[in-house]
Amino acid sequence: MSTTSNHHHVLIIGGGTAGITVAARLRRKGVSGITILDPSDTHWYQPLWTLAGGGQATVELSRRSERSVIPPGVEWIRDAATAVDPDARTITTASGTELRYEHLVLAPGLQLDWAAVPGLAESVGRDGVSSNYSPEYAPKTWDFIRNLRSGTAVFTHPAGPIKCGGAPQKIAYLAADYWRREGRLNDIRIVLALAEPTMFKVETYARELEKVAARYGIETRLQTELLSLDPERRELTLADHITGGKETISYDLLHATPPQSAPDWVKTSSLADPASPHGYVEVDRHALVHPRYPNIHALGDVANLPTSKTGAAVRKQAPVVVRNLIAGMAGHSPTGGYDGYTSCPLVTARDKMLLAEFDYDLALAPSIPFINLKKERRDMWYLKRYGLPALYWHGMLRGRA
Template sequence: MSQSADRPAPAPAPSTDPAPVSATAPEPAPPHRPHHQVLIVGGGTAGITVAARLRRAGLRDVALLEPAETHWYQPLWTLVGGGQAPLRAALRPEAEVIPPGVRWLRERATAVDPVARTVTTAAGRVVSYEWLVLAPGLSLDWDGVPGLAAAVGHDGVSSNYRADLAPYTWELIRRMRRGTAVFSMPSGPVKCGGAPQKIAYLAADHWRKRGVLGDIRVILALPEPSLFKVPVFARALEGAARRYGIEVRLRTELTGLDGPERAAALTDHATGRTETVRYDLLHAVPPQRAPQWVADGPLADPASPYGYVSADPHTLRHPDFPTVFALGDVANLPTSKTGAAIRKQAPVVVANLLAGLRGRPAAARYDGYTSCPLVTARHKMVLAEFDYDLRPAPSFPFLDTTRERTDMWFLKRYGLPQLYFQGMLKGRA
């Protein structure tokens, strides 16, 4: 995750009496039914950031639907798995990050009815809204690779995509002296698309420093046709892979796993051939998709096989339901799913929602900015920033962030977590 921005000037407090946006306003909520002017589904990066910005803009009736009691800064999980950060640095109690004045509904959403403007929870409660912001994140499909769910967490199989497993990743890396290490990435949109290969570089760098890299075969299996879709950053990663002697297999992914036998099936989609590789360490990233209730609901994009929500790529408004916005990992946008993308999306959602409250058109636009901090060594990182058109969009134009830099590593390890907790989650950055 990457984010850097100046603190915005506080927006003028809007009227809390929304102007109608359509001729079909919802029926008044029954007296027993909770009702909110703005309901945000999801208390992760996107949900908290939007809630904080709405409160800073003066909205009083904002509710947040989120069952978890722990809030994670997930970009640190890669560094935890690489032995460069403690897990405790990545968490905060959810109650501490929810902005003052926001009503916390500690329940899980299970359905949405955008016509009636209601969300149903797992407890059977129906909450009505005037405006809805969808930010529930995505779901990790551990069953999407046969054998992975049963194997992960023991016998040499780990994943930095689960907080409780990131320390196990480091344990496996630290103990390994010889053998075969496999690092995989699934097809389809995943959050932090650079993370599946970052841990391979961190592991190889550790083994190189310990003098055992020559005894370890490192395989990096990626379903994409290149290491990175922006050529200038792909070249930097190719250099890192060569330095470590990593066996890069493009258009290839993990399609099966036999945990007891420590055997991984790697399928080359270019040739259709599948090879069984015996491993001593396997870092696997599960396929990812929208939560099932989203994928099965009326807001899902029919063009997305993963069930992500339809959203105008620039205004982030649902094309069929003008009182609904989507951002973050759940939105079906043609850009990488990162916290840095959310940092740019959140102000657009808030500005366009406030415009709707005032009866004005959605004028704020998101250009697809995203960022992948690509850690390539213990104290080296390439900061890949780009937009919808895959054009580099550097936040530090006076620095060459297309090459490996130590200062960028320190930014990721120490600067960005502070910017996240003290800036983004407070609506300031």
Template sequence: MAGSALHHDILIIGGGSAGIDVAARLRRAGAPDVGLLDPAETHWYQPLWTLVGGGAARLEESRRPQASVMPRGVAWIKDAAVAVDPDERVVTTAGGIRISYRQLVVCPGIQLDWERVPGMAEALDTPAGSSNYRPDLAPKTWELVRDLRSGTAVFTMPTGPIKCAGAPQKIAYLAADHWRRTGVLADIRIVLVLPTPGMFGIKEFADELERVAARYGIEVRTRSELTAVDPANRRATVTRHATGEAETIDYDLLHVVPPQSAPDWLKTSPLADPADPAGYVEVDRHTLRHVRYPTVFALGDAGSTPNSKTGAAIRKQAPVVVRNLIAAAEGRPLPAVYGGYASCPLTTARDRMLLAEFDYSMRPTPSFPFLDTTRERRDMWYLKRYGLPALYWNLMLKGLA
């Protein structure tokens, strides 16, 4: 098939939650020619990986065959994008296929840059290192948590936008709650390394998370970052942003989250925001249309919108993209607006959760105004554990939520 050519009226790059949701909505709206470019054979519900790492879910629950979630009538091209020419309206794949399009939706997800922190990738291959950001390692995280009876556990978060920005904290709380329940919490030093000034960007949620961290005796290092790992000697170097002062922490368990960016091919494309070294697609934050290429839209983790990169954000972005895509094709003004909604379900124990919902205003925007979701709640735990996965598989991926 190398060197061959295809054409689709609407081409979607990426078959994750964003791409499948948009494809399903387009088909429901009657779009006759939708192509979706993605090489994956497995579709993952990634929010469950934190619970896998915390011993509260099985990895098998988070995956299904990609073919089973592909909307009927969508042409699935099992290949990966390596280049895009928005002037010629052509995408080139790893297999050498050139796909022309009339309109393009870009949602290839986010790239995990393990190599940007010296020693981080190597630490994952040692008995004491893990990360819930890889599905093959999430079960290992639980094994490490379950087997640790004393010592030091370090949980880290990188600078810059990442998918599910609450995940680095969530696993720390789930681990601490397990150690509390098994009577060993007093024998384990827990260090949580955050690059941010506080626990969360919105005071109401930050205050509650400070109480949670204090309850578990977690040492929180704000405005700090993991800058190196010596996996052979189980040492983590944590650097304070303001002073450049480095602290070395010997660990018995290390859970890392890698720096993240747009896929490399996207960074070097004309679609990337030239002012952003992370290379995200430069879109209008309300219409989600590219600021320089009117036939291109983007959503999800690879977009430049200044909201948290979460599945909940995608759920609000997908209908905006579809409505505006159809309007643009018909030469009408774009009718739909994305207000920056994002949601971060923060598990604070094995039966408690804090549901942080907010938008561009950076104020709480609760979906359940009759519930105080700025506090830990047991009912929110059941939403996270059972409600949201059911919503994802049964409604969101079918363009119904």
């Protein structure tokens, strides 16, 4: 799997959703000389982790080998990027190799900053503390949910951009609905702490989610985030950013979403957006091209774009990157434009989902005609559980959707 050359026509950093989708689309356009740099031998369909944490799927269903999703004709270097020099057009890898490129696509995703919350890194995965943001811990979430008979359950959402921004809420609703069906809901206090000023940035969906939370008796705390936890005492501290106050809560179950940021080598590079405290890559929000380096494109979680970081966003970003990359190869200006479309499949019960679709202007952007997508729907749950995974494996990753 090692490369035979240090010079690459198109070098894609990251073999996740964004990287594979771009590579597949480039190959379908007849582009050759494509290399993917990624250290992992496993490819994950991460949206299923929420359902795994809710006892509605298994983590194994989200796993494929990385080799199986690499498009034919694309070279795979199993190594990790550690530095980029956009002026010299080089990438340095963990093995010490220096790779040269003509065109660079940045799609390394983001990193989970567990250590940013004191007490979280050493607690997650045991004693009632879990997170669906890792395939290692998602099954633990379900164990803790189904074994809780009474007490206090806390679900948290950190400040700053995160992938799948609805996930911290979705698991709260899945858990609450399970406890309701088991007759335990009245014995369990549920606290949902969201760092955001509203339940959802689009008002239409925010109103619906407020109704969902009220239905389960969830105590919603806005502009509030997890400050620290004491695993020995099973206590956590929430910081209220409105009042500046702090609250200590004894917990029996905690689903914590870790703070997130760009990979360290990205945030310390000259490609990071000065406007992003989390180090995400600076790109034109429509062309997805770096403003100072026209041969560098970025998409997916690592791009500093004012929209949610989801696979649905990648599905719309990838064709734009491919179109503009090919235009750049021919010496032309970008011709493709991304309008900020993203989609958040918000699971609100064990058999219902609210499909939130919107663009940069927070205008609704429904993709399914003739049905009301402003409300929870049972058929949308089936889309989440069965339709979207099929679209992912057989459509997106093959450059067909």
